Amino acid sequence: DSGVTQTPKHLITATGQRVTLRCSPRSGDLSVYWYQQSLDQGLQFLIQYYNGEERAKGNILERFSAQQFPDLHSELNLSSLELGDSALYFCASSPPDRLYGYTFGSGTRLTVV
């Protein structure tokens, strides 16, 4: 157990639907990062939050959005889902010190059918 909790572990949904992925960071970590991992694109950075505020954006589609709540948990919302959105979605967290490595959760495997 890395200390980063992601739910659900698996999700199967139909095209056009909307889903919410949840992440609880490791205790004491203020930063939360979302990554998408697919076979053809590798590990793509989506978005970062620090203590409730958006800090950095990567290759995140307009159909995707995220937020970090006061208790520091984060949610990634994926809407108008397409077959190509099928992937592993990872959340990671890190301490306030910017030169620490990230702690990853075990991921949510999303399958769009």
Place this chain on the structure above:
Amino acid sequence: SQQGEEDPQALSIQEGENATMNCSYKTSINNLQWYRQNSGRGLVHLILIRSNEREKHSGRLRVTLDTSKKSSSLLITASRAADTASYFCATGTIIQGAQKLVFGQGTRLTINP
């Protein structure tokens, strides 16, 4: 977009041998990190080397960094079957006070008993 490029993409060796993986990148960095991922699981942080460091050790791991050549290598000595996994390098840059981590495509390492 990917910053780090790992080489080779796949490596298969016998248990007990040493495994060397290389990573090249394109822009200036603040640090470089290596992660391990077992099939379908979350990434595990192995080691972080700062841009002003040239070599770092952690157990059976040895990481080198050559900023003039924009390259890094990860050496795993006396490999074990449990080392079978994908290994990713990630370049860390500090943007507006926040660390941005960009991952390469990874090297798939197989240790044969």
